Amino acid sequence: MSKSDQDIPTIKLNETHKDNLIYTLYEKLGSISSNRVNLNLHNLFLSCKIIREIIRTINKADINLNIVSSNIRETLVSLSALGYPTHLYLSNNQFSEIKSEKSGIIPNESDGSMVYFHQGTLRSGEDLEDDKDILLLGDINPGAKIKSAGNILIWGRLRGIAHAGSKGNKKSKIVALELRPLQLRIGSEIARGPEEKPQPGLAEEALIKSGKIIIQPANIRPFL
Amino acid sequence: MSTNTRIILICSGKGGVGKTTLTANLGIALARQGVQTAVLDADFGLRNLDLLLGLENRIIYTAQEVLEESCRLEQALVKHKQEPNLALLPAGNPRMLEWLKPDDMQRIVAMLTKEFEYVLIDCPAGVEDGFKNAVSAAKEAIVVTNPEVSAVRDADRVIGLLNTNQVKPIQLVLNRVRPKMMASQEMLSVEDVTDILALPLLGLVLEDEQVIVSTNRGEPLTLSGSDSPAARCYSNIAKRIQGEDIPLIDPSKEGTGITDKLRRLMQTKIF
CATH class of the missing domain: 3.30.750 (Transcription Regulator spoIIAA)
Known part of the structure; x- marks a missing residue:
């Protein structure tokens, strides 16, 4: 300071x-x-x-x-x-608390819906799946998979597979601080992750625009 | 001694990354530092730890006979010829794959903790029954990986499983590091690996042809007090396990000094 x-x-x-x-x-x-x-x-x-x-x-x-x-x-x-x-x-x-994994359901103040909250990194082979929006505090490593019927917000790096709107909601979004997935799925659309590294420090989101999954700088309003 | 015994699982997920070599060398290095060390070969289907230690022809009983009470623990333990502080316990007979259960593993390790300060468990490759048996008895773990995408991926999977089994601390050993390839970015860098695995790095081990020679001879590198690059790395890891503060080697600065060049020249066979 x-x-x-x-x-x-x-x-x-x-x-x-x-x-x-x-x-x-x-x-x-x-x-x-x-x-x-x-x-x-x-x-x-x-x-x-x-x-x-x-x-x-x-x-x-x-x-x-x-x-x-x-x-x-x-x-x-x-x-x-x-x-x-x-x-x-x-x-x-609190140090011991922040290290350990925990998950739970927290309310989304803006529309009263519920958000599934998980703290901890998903490692290769681990799956997280929920019907609600998911907020994850941690990374998703290559080989791990996250799946939600709603939106997915990752406060960390996405390097595995993410599937938003798994029940067919095409308006779902995937947001991450570092969006570098192996594969992205929204509704029934599937896309391979980008080849090049994203710009550091810029949160990005993936969504469907005119039938295709695109990646753009994040606008995280739907969660707030 | 029993409550202070450190029971360390050495695992990797992927095969051939150097679990057994690390177990053998760490075992010898710790024994040379004067601590009572036992190495337990949990990979009994394809056991090689006895080969690496040069103890193959001395095995008479295994942990299986100890648990069946057809022999005493002392009879099954194979003391190393040159390092009496080190003992090997083969977990079982390669022909009897089905017998060992997690309970059995815990009973064997509990017996070993009465006599030894360190118990190193050489874990089999994979994440199936053999791994589950080995994990059930371990308190802490060393994950061995190579700077390759497949090895790192498997290590990540194993770390997840260790976490769910409440094994901690988990430390990382990066094996078969080739400084030149790392410098030219043909190989994953140390940062690339630690970035994904997010574990404290216990040590790097440099790629070294002498490892193959010593494996075939059944004399781990740390035994001869060899000054080869891998031998130095192994003894440093052993010291760090014991709590000594030894800085990690910097791969970009390895092999550039005059002594390194001289050594390489002397090890080169002319004909």
Whole structure:
């Protein structure tokens, strides 16, 4: 962190402010004289909807958001998706947790549907299949396969096989931070993965356009 | 001693990448460092560990007889001639493939832990019954792979299976590294391999013709204290297992020094 970063004040919010989050934030903003602010969200589990509201409140006070830290991964994933720089810090007991695999079902705030969440890398020979949208935190190695009746979002590298819309939904998408699959399938369409390496740091998505699977820079709105 | 015994499975998935060679050389190297080491050949259908160690003609009993109580464990253990700290236990007779079950494996290993500080299990290739038996007794694992796509793919599969069997830590040994081919990008680089497998690298082993010579003689390279490239790599791995902090070799800098060139010249046979 450079010296100029240290001069930026930090607003801290945590679980105890959950019920009147925006009001507390509004009050705290009143005492800020700088035009940039860092946000520490501690253990708050926030959806994109609330985060957008937080950002609107901050911007209304003519202040720009600098960096956001939290120890909740999901909150930071939402923030990164909205394009804000984030910082994950972990308390000691969380290190063991982040290493181990886990999966579960989390709600998608925007439309009330459910998302299947899996943390951990799928290695060669391993399969993951679900009827819901799948959010995977980890890589899909060559030889592994992921299959969903809905969309697939991979917060990691896709180097195996992904099949979205396995029950025939042709509007399904496959999104990955590094899209380098062996094979892509959407609905009943099948495509081989691209030969060349994708540009690093650019998330891409695969979808069907005029009957063919194409790859383009990602627009992850359907998940948020 | 029993609770501190390190039970290390040496596996790869793919055959021929150097599991048995690594087991033999590590066994000797650890024994030379003065630790009581047992090597267990779990690949009893196609057993070669005894050949590599030069102990083939000394095998009288196997773990099978020990479990049937027709002999004592001490009788089945084959002590190495030059390295008395090392003992080999063949798991079974190549003609009796069906008898061994995961329970049996656990019982054998439990017996070995009473006498030894290290138990190295030489795992058979594949992920079928032989692998499952071997995994059931192991606490930690070393995955051996070569810088080839097929070997890395199989290693990845094996790592997934080790994870589901709660074997950890799992470390990686990259075998048969050819620095020149890596430099010219004809071979997967160290980064390519670790990028996919995402395991801590325990060591690299350089490709070395001396390995073939030593295998045929039944004298592992680490035994003669040879200074060949692979021998150095094997002893470094043994030291790292023991917790010594030895830096990994850099393949791009291997074989360029004057001593390396001289050694290569001296090993070249003129006629």
